[in-house]
Amino acid sequence: xxxxxxxxxxxxxxxxxxxxxxxxxxxxxxxxxxxxxxxxxxxxxxxxxxxxxxxxxxxxxxxxxxxxxxxxxxxxxxxxxxxxxxxxxxxxxxxxxxxxxxxxxxxxxxxxxxxxxxxxxxxxxxxxxxxxxxxxxxxxxxxxxxxxxxxxxxxxxxxxxxxxxxxxxxxxxxxxxxxxxxxxxxxxxxxxxxxxxxxxxxxxxxxxxxxxxxxxxxxxxxxxxxxxxxxxxxxxxxxxxxxxxxxxxxxxxxxxxxxxxxxxxxxxxxxxxxxxxxxxxxxxxxxxxxxxxxxxxxxxxxxxxxxxxxxxxxxxxxxxxxxxxxxxxxxxxxxxxxxxxxxxxxxxxxxxxxxxxxxxxxxxxxxxxxxxxxxxxxxxxxxxxxxxxxxxxxxxxxxxxxxxxxxxxxxxxxxxxxxxxxxxxxxxxxxxxxxxxxxxxxxxxxxxxxxxxxxxxxxxxxxxxxxxxxxxxxxxxxxxxxxxxxxxxxxxxxxxxxxxxxxxxxxxxxxxxxxxxxxxxxxxxxxxxxxxxxxxxxxxxxxxxxxxxxxxxxxxxxxxxxxxxxxxxxxxxxxxxxxxxxxxxxxxxxxxxxxxxxxxxxxxxxxxxxxxxxxxxxxxxxxxxxxxxxxxxxxxxxxxxxxxxxxxxxxxxxxxxxxxxxxxxxxxxxxxxxxxxxxxxxxxxxxxxxxxxxxxxxxxxxxxxxxxxxxxxxxxxxxxxxxxxxxxxxxxxxxxxxxxxxxxxxxxxxxxxxxxxxxxxxxxxxxxxxxxxxxxxxxxxxxxxxxxxxxxxxxxxxxxxxxxxxxxxxxxxxxxxxxxxxxxxxxxxxxxxxxxxxxxxxxxxxxxxxxxxxxxxxxxxxxxxxxx
Amino acid sequence: xxxxxxxxxxxxxxxxxxxxxxxxxxxxxxxxxxxxxxxxxxxxxxxxxxxxxxxxxxxxxxxxxxxxxxxxxxxxxxxxxxxxxxxxxxxxxxxxxxxxxxxxxxxxxxxxxxx
Numbered sequence: 001x002x003x004x005x006x007x008x009x010x011x012x013x014x015x016x017x018x019x020x021x022x023x024x025x026x027x028x029x030x031x032x033x034x035x036x037x038x039x040x041x042x043x044x045x046x047x048x049x050x051x052x053x054x055x056x057x058x059x060x061x062x063x064x065x066x067x068x069x070x071x072x073x074x075x076x077x078x079x080x081x082x083x084x085x086x087x088x089x090x091x092x093x094x095x096x097x098x099x100x101x102x103x104x105x106x107x108x109x110x111x112x113x114x115x116x117x118x119x120x121x122x123x124x125x126x127x128x129x130x131x132x133x134x135x136x137x138x139x140x141x142x143x144x145x146x147x148x149x150x151x152x153x154x155x156x157x158x159x160x161x162x163x164x165x166x167x168x169x170x171x172x173x174x175x176x177x178x179x180x181x182x183x184x185x186x187x188x189x190x191x192x193x194x195x196x197x198x199x200x201x202x203x204x205x206x207x208x209x210x211x212x213x214x215x216x217x218x219x220x221x222x223x224x225x226x227x228x229x230x231x232x233x234x235x236x237x238x239x240x241x242x243x244x245x246x247x248x249x250x251x252x253x254x255x256x257x258x259x260x261x262x263x264x265x266x267x268x269x270x271x272x273x274x275x276x277x278x279x280x281x282x283x284x285x286x287x288x289x290x291x292x293x294x295x296x297x298x299x300x301x302x303x304x305x306x307x308x309x310x311x312x313x314x315x316x317x318x319x320x321x322x323x324x325x326x327x328x329x330x331x332x333x334x335x336x337x338x339x340x341x342x343x344x345x346x347x348x349x350x351x352x353x354x355x356x357x358x359x360x361x362x363x364x365x366x367x368x369x370x371x372x373x374x375x376x377x378x379x380x381x382x383x384x385x386x387x388x389x390x391x392x393x394x395x396x397x398x399x400x401x402x403x404x405x406x407x408x409x410x411x412x413x414x415x416x417x418x419x420x421x422x423x424x425x426x427x428x429x430x431x432x433x434x435x436x437x438x439x440x441x442x443x444x445x446x447x448x449x450x451x452x453x454x455x456x457x458x459x460x461x462x463x464x465x466x467x468x469x470x471x472x473x474x475x476x477x478x479x480x481x482x483x484x485x486x487x488x489x490x491x492x493x494x495x496x497x498x499x500x501x502x503x504x505x506x507x508x509x510x511x512x513x514x515x516x517x518x519x520x521x522x523x524x525x526x527x528x529x530x531x532x533x534x535x536x537x538x539x540x541x542x543x544x545x546x547x548x549x550x551x552x553x554x555x556x557x558x559x560x561x562x563x564x565x566x567x568x569x570x571x572x573x574x575x576x577x578x579x580x581x582x583x584x585x586x587x588x589x590x591x592x593x594x595x596x597x598x599x600x601x602x603x604x605x606x607x608x609x610x611x612x613x614x615x616x617x618x619x620x621x622x623x624x625x626x627x628x629x630x631x632x633x634x635x636x637x638x639x640x641x642x643x644x645x646x647x648x649x650x651x652x653x654x655x656x657x658x659x660x661x662x663x664x665x666x667x668x669x670x671x672x673x674x675x676x677x678x679x680x681x682x683x684x685x686x687x688x689x690x691x692x693x694x695x696x697x698x699x700x701x702x703x704x705x706x707x708x709x710x711x712x713x714x715x716x717x718x719x720x721x722x723x724x725x726x727x728x729x730x731x732x733x734x735x736x737x738x739x740x741x742x743x744x745x746x747x748x749x750x751x752x753x754x755x756x757x758x759x760x761x762x763x764x765x766x767x768x769x770x771x772x773x774x775x776x777x778x779x780x781x782x783x784x785x786x787x788x789x790x791x792x793x794x795x796x797x798x799x800x801x802x803x804x805x806x807x808x809x810x811x812x813x814x815x816x817x818x819x820x821x822x823x824x825x826x827x828x829x830x831x832x833x834x835x836x837x838x839x840x841x842x843x844x845x846x847x848x849x850x851x852x853x854x855x856x857x858x859x860x861x862x863x864x865x866x867x868x
Numbered sequence: 869x870x871x872x873x874x875x876x877x878x879x880x881x882x883x884x885x886x887x888x889x890x891x892x893x894x895x896x897x898x899x900x901x902x903x904x905x906x907x908x909x910x911x912x913x914x915x916x917x918x919x920x921x922x923x924x925x926x927x928x929x930x931x932x933x934x935x936x937x938x939x940x941x942x943x944x945x946x947x948x949x950x951x952x953x954x955x956x957x958x959x960x961x962x963x964x965x966x967x968x969x970x971x972x973x974x975x976x977x978x979x980x981x982x983x
Contacts, residue, residue, distance in 0.1 A: 006931035020949070021923075024900065027948045028919070031901040034944065055918030067924035068931070 010068045021064055025057055177204045181273055185526035185689055187253045188240060192526065194723065195236055195277030197254055198269075210272075210279065215248045215263030218281045228259035229281065233269050236277030252278060514664035514673070515558065516600030517727040521705050522557050523692040524723040525712065534716055535681060535690060536611055539592055541711040542694045547704060549697040552598045553681060555590035557691040559668045559731045568677075570631060571641040571654060586627055586675035588644065589666065590684050596622075596661050598693045606638050606659030613680040619655040620680065625663045627675035636660075642677065655679065668731060693727075701726045884925045886968060889961045892935060892953045899948035900926065926951060934960045 010017055029050045036046035054060055179200035185192050204210050205217045212231060219229070230252060237244040244264040251260050259280050270276050525538065535553055542551035568586055593609045596602070604625065613620050621642060628637045641654040655677075663673045681690075692712070696704045705724045712719055891906055892898060898906065904919040929935045934957030937949045953961065 003928070003931045006933075010931075023947070024949045025920075025923075027899070027942075027946055028901045030946060031899075031942070031944075031948070032919070035905075053919050055920035060918075060920030060923055063920060064923045064927055067927040 007069055014069070017068065018061075021061060025054070025060055029054060029057070177201045179204055179272075181276070183275070184254050185524075186278065188250065191240075192721070193236075193240065193277070194524070195239075196273045196275045198272065198276055198279040200279055200281070204279070210269045211266045212263040213266050214244060215261075217263055218279065228257060229262040230259040231263045231265045231269075231279040232261045233265050233276050233278070234267055235270055235275075237264065239277075254278070254280075513559070513669070513731070514601055514662055517559070517731050519696050519701075520598060520600075520727040521694045521696065521701055521708065522723075522725055522727055522730060523694070523705065523708055523712070523721060524557065524689060525692055525719050525721055526689045534719075535592060537715045538690070538692055538712050538719075539594070541715045542692055542708050543594075545694065545704065545707050545711055547696050547698040548694050548708075550594055550598045551692065551694045552595035553592035554595055554691045554693065555681060556666075557730065558599060558664070558666055558693075559727060568631075569643045571643070573631070586623075586631075586677050587666070589676055589678050590681045591678050592681045595678075595693065598695045599664065600695075601662050601664045604660045604662055605636060606657070608659060609678075609680045611682060613683055615683040617683075619653045619683060620658045621655040622659040622661055622678040623657055624661050624676040624678075626673050627677065628660055630675045883968075884921070885929055886961070886964050888922065888925050889929060889934060889953065889957060890965065892951055893958060893961050897940075897950040897952045899942065899950050901948070903951070929957070932960070933957075 029047070032050035032053055033043070033046045036049045037043060041049060051057065177200065179198050181196050181198045183194060183196045185194050186197065187193075198204075200210075200218070205212075210231075211217070213234075215231075216229075218231060232244070232247050232252075234244050237247050240247075247261050247264065249260065249262075251258055253259075261278075265279065269279065523542075539551050539553050542548060545551075591609070593611055593613075596608055603622075606622070609620070609622065623637055628634065631637070632640065637657045637660060640657050642657065643654050661678065664676070665671045665673055666676070692708070694704065694708055709721055709724065712721070887907065888903065891903060891910075895906060900919070900922050904922055926935070926937070930937060930951075933954060935951045935953055937951045939947055940950045942948050
């Protein structure tokens with residue numbers, strides 16, 4: 001222990017100890033020299049003999065350093081830092097062999113970058129394969145989507161299940177399946193999970209392509225008896241963390257009843273909804289009492305499936321003629337089921353992601369090879385000595401590997417955690433280690449590529465020497481031009497595309513949401529019964545919590561709202577239909593009193609809702625600024641009346657506008673401000689799940705959330721809490737994918753830039769070193785060092801970099817156009833910015849080339865000559 | 869030449885510290901050069917020792933607190949770092965010498981039995 005602290009102390013007093021050591025060794029040598037001189041030696045011989053007896057000054061100092069400090073730590077720090085100059089006139093590795101100083105730092109960076117880039121490429125390929133998964137539906141069928149014109153529930157484009165069933169009964173002879181999906185909380189075992197449940201007729205198996213891979217399918221229509229059954233999707237089983245086989249026979253309860261899992265579907269089921277978890281039988285009365293889907297329009301989608309006998313036109317004709325008067329508002333549209341399970345946009349994004357990562361990996365490999373070739377050229381003298389000593393390529397390779405095995409393992413060790421971090425971030429959005437083995441392989445492979453590159457460069461030079469070709473002695477073509485040009489083209493392309501991504505991220509995040517996310521907690525609760533009174537009790541209980549300054553509730557959580565729109569009629573004004581291209585139809589939101597205050601959206605005119613605004617007290621509504629501007633041309637909308645659907649819609653009452661609130665982007669960062677109508681939660685039909693919002697003044701979010709759950713459980717012990725989080729986290733998750741793309745692209749571009757700078761510096765160093773003798777003579781004859789070095793270096797490098805960069809910018813403009821077509825969020829650079837890049841890139845490259853020039857400027861001509 | 873090389877004694881690992889400590893305890897304060905000269909003088913066989921290898925041993929002994937160094941003038945009026953054994957060093961030299969004797973005795977015993 002004492003020795004440990006003594007060593008620690010000596011590390012901190014390094015300079016002083018070094019001075020003392022030099023003085024001590026000097027004295028030692030002087031005394032030895034005196035002794036030898038006393039024996040009759042000449043001063044020179046005596047000095048040489050003294051050095052021999054000591055064993056070398058530097059060697060002695062090195063032994064002293066090893067003994068007094070933490071050698072391994074010091075070596076590691078030195079290796080990791082750019083402790084040695086990129087080029088200082090000396091061949092980079094001439095004195096201490098390979099994998100030291102700048103070389104090790106480069107190897108580390110290259111390995112880490114390559115590992116991460118490969119990791120991103122692998123993930124991109126996985127993503128690509130995932131989104132290009134075929135639907136699995138055996139025959140390409142025609143899907144007939146039914147939607148209402150006026151809306152039997154006020155929501156255009158959607159049907160109630162009753163209407164869907166009625167439609168099905170009107171089409172005898174046409175094979176038809178009906179289903180509706182609803183995102184509901186589901187209890188599996190003791191845990192609550194939110195998933196999408198499909199309520200489907202048994203024909204969905206043949207018509208919808210939902211086959212079962214395990215267990216049995218849903219019973220066909222008319223053959224339902226006994227216990228209600230359901231199917232589980234493999235995706236949902238995976239989300240539960242259970243094997244699909246283990247799920248068969250498990251009882252599941254949703255808000256509509258309980259059913260037993262009898263089978264596992266194929267992945268093709270997820271075509272209908274990506275988050276589909278369960279499929280239960282529509283005709284099972286117990287599982288679906290009264291055939292009434294979750295109350296409220298929020299979840300309801302119904303579609304008729306049919307396999308037409310006479311083609312799509314024939315089908316549409318038959319459907320049209322079969323419609324009865326009661327369903328005259330229903331419009332039918334026939335479309336074809338697409339070949340793939342995901343949207344075009346998702347497929348394009350995946351392709352783009354994979355492409356970017358692949359280009360990054362290729363650029364990285366190119367950089368490694370370019371560097372290795374340059375490095376081998378710089379080490380020509382050293383390698384020639386090896387060759388003169390009779391080294392053969394295989395012998396050299398084996399010796400090199402045995403010498404550097406430890407350092408290569410160290411590199412692998414460094415690459416593994418970095419790759420793991422990147423992989424886990426890409427894979428799940430969080431730093432969770434999920435796939436150790438692939439990451440180990442990628443990390444080791446990356447280091448292997450770097451090591452192979454170095455060895456290959458050395459062997460190439462060595463082979464040239466041993467084969468008698470002495471061209472390396474005149475090493476004027478040390479710059480690997482082809483690689484260099486490739487890098488110059490790749491770099492601006494990646495940088496400009498990546499800058500576009502970063503800009504798109506910034507542009508998405510810049511516009512304000514119109515609400516204050518800080519300090520707001522969102523608790524999603526599943527209710528067992530119709531809960532107007534219960535909702536009020538929940539809100540009041542949350543408001544009474546210490547540190548909470550306000551509480552309210554919404555039907556659909558803010559930030560992530562997918563945005564349902566409605567048709568609208570203004571009393572005394574015109575009617576606006578959903579889907580009209582000339583008008584933005586408004587969104588419809590159900591909120592409890594105080595919701596605007598909790599969200600931080602100020603009320604601009606009129607009043608907020610209160611708990612007395614019920615279905616019995618007369619329908620009221622609050623609209624936002626955009627609504628007032630769009631439909632009332634900026635005039636005050638207060639006391640005006642609106643109705644959803646048609647003016648003669650019997651199921652809808654007129655609602656009086658009592659307030660105007662500021663605009664809020666409920667659909668999150670990627671949504672737009674649009675007209676919104678807010679209705680009181682207590683007076684409208686809504687689903688059996690709510691988002692309780694609480695704004696806290698003090699205290700940690702976790703503590704407040706725990707207190708809130710305890711308080712709400714006290715109000716209703718049967719209430720089930722589905723999710724609980726801060727709105728900030730919810731918003732952050734909503735932009736995760738864009739953030740990831742922007743970060744990865746920016747990162748790959750930055751590393752490319754760095755790589756090209758290093759390659760430029762090394763290439764330039766090779767030029768300077770190769771012509772060192774000539775430069776030394778010229779400087780000795782009076783040439784201005786800066787002008788000479790700049791002319792020699794830049795005269796060769798700059799024209800190449802300018803031409804290549806110009807080509808790179810042209811490629812980048814084309815690439816930006818392609819990316820813009822692939823990704824709607826991408827914000828390309830303007831022509832002016834591209835022109836700026838055109839000027840900046842060669843400047844940057846030139847700066848890289850000037851580093852060795854600057855270093856050599858400070859050296860004497862004699863030094864330059866001596867080194868050559 | 870070859871014969872001379874074979875006749876040199878290579879020090880066992882860890883023994884140099886004991887030798888240096890013992891020399892300092894016997895001879896009093898010495899600097900590195902005089903210490904090396906002293907070791908060469910007392911050795912019956914030439915040691916395979918670069919004088920520079922004394923420095924790591926001196927550093928280790930100093931770190932253990934068994935010796936301490938201070939700068940003084942030599943007879944030829946040259947500044948040199950003299951090393952002195954501390955009280956802990958004197959205790960340590962006794963312990964280490966006993967350990968060495970036990971080890972050497974054991975090795976001797978084994979060798980005599982085997983022969």
